Amino acid sequence: MMPSIPSPLEQQSGWPWEGKADHPAGGDSNLKSQQASTKQCPRITVITPSFNQGQYLEETIRSVLLQGYPNLEYIVVDGGSNDCSGEILDRYADCITHVIREKDDGQSDAICKGLNIATGEIFNWINSDDRLEPGTLWELAKRFPRSADMYAFEVCVEDANGNPPVDSNHRMYNRNLTALAMLRCDRYSFSQPGLWFRVDALSACGGIDRSLNYGFDWDLIVRYLADHPRVIYSQSTGAMFRLHDQSKTIVETNKFDAADNKFKRENIRIRDKLERSLTPRLAAASRMGRRREPWNQHLIEILDDFEASPTTSSVKIILDAMKDPTARLSPRTFGSIARLMSRYVRRMPKPNASA
Numbered sequence: 001m002m003p004s005i006p007s008p009l010e011q012q013s014g015w016p017w018e019g020k021a022d023h024p025a026g027g028d029s030n031l032k033s034q035q036a037s038t039k040q041c042p043r044i045t046v047i048t049p050s051f052n053q054g055q056y057l058e059e060t061i062r063s064v065l066l067q068g069y070p071n072l073e074y075i076v077v078d079g080g081s082n083d084c085s086g087e088i089l090d091r092y093a094d095c096i097t098h099v100i101r102e103k104d105d106g107q108s109d110a111i112c113k114g115l116n117i118a119t120g121e122i123f124n125w126i127n128s129d130d131r132l133e134p135g136t137l138w139e140l141a142k143r144f145p146r147s148a149d150m151y152a153f154e155v156c157v158e159d160a161n162g163n164p165p166v167d168s169n170h171r172m173y174n175r176n177l178t179a180l181a182m183l184r185c186d187r188y189s190f191s192q193p194g195l196w197f198r199v200d201a202l203s204a205c206g207g208i209d210r211s212l213n214y215g216f217d218w219d220l221i222v223r224y225l226a227d228h229p230r231v232i233y234s235q236s237t238g239a240m241f242r243l244h245d246q247s248k249t250i251v252e253t254n255k256f257d258a259a260d261n262k263f264k265r266e267n268i269r270i271r272d273k274l275e276r277s278l279t280p281r282l283a284a285a286s287r288m289g290r291r292r293e294p295w296n297q298h299l300i301e302i303l304d305d306f307e308a309s310p311t312t313s314s315v316k317i318i319l320d321a322m323k324d325p326t327a328r329l330s331p332r333t334f335g336s337i338a339r340l341m342s343r344y345v346r347r348m349p350k351p352n353a354s355a
Contacts (some may be wrong), residue, residue, distance in 0.1 A: 041141050043121050044121070045199065048125065049104075049127060052083045054300075057090045063126075067134075077113050089101070110258075115260050130240055131240045133153075135193075148232045159243055164317070174191055174231075184286075184292065193241050204228075206223060215270050222274060291324065299336045303339060
């Protein structure tokens, strides 16, 4: 019998501090019954890599355990934290399938250590500053058929205090996930906390590259989708991604010198590797992506300039695009022009309803 989940160290309200996920997303009362069989509830492995994020770790752990899912394998891999993480792990250790506490070589290495002992059919990792949303595992059990390769949830975004971040998107979406689109830098988006993999397919594509620490999720998803392309997109929110001052995303994005951005430097290594190992078609797509990446960043900068005239900015985009039309005349380019011109529509005064 599963040990009861301890009360939180400090009482807080809301998910995941109070109760369990009462009604699973897209749930089924028969599926959620304590008598549900293993066939109805496939084994799901969740791995949390952890290092000195004790201020968030308890929330992460509770969000997994309070799913109330009967065939859960939960593995926490802590790389030798010297903050309050040890106290939290001691408190919840009896409810966690495996707790590994030893020095590692970073996030990807920690996840691989968990995968080495994983026995689940479905897998994802949830970082120690993120969380699962209520009912996520139950929706996977019901709506992730064996014929599909990947299940993609939407993801909400919060700051260090649990609030929607200022000057940032409050939601992240998984859209148009194909190896070709990702390599070519076409219009796609991914948010790792919302993506669930088949463990056998993960092994078949080579698994996580533990030599990478910044772009290993992008590298994995490209290789995975190259051979296992069937994705199911959910409209449910499956996870929360936390943006805070110490997150790698913020630290690297805010670096003044782009050449010092570890994500960008590692991306070059990844593309070099993929272009040697993937099919000629996908290797060519990656080479196209190298040309498109700086152009796409340029489009973002233009869209962020709300002081410039939309017409002037649109003309500039067209003229610059003609310097390399093969790479630059893309759906993203025309979509950016459409977004610029839509600003005129938003600025138009609304008609007087009483007229």
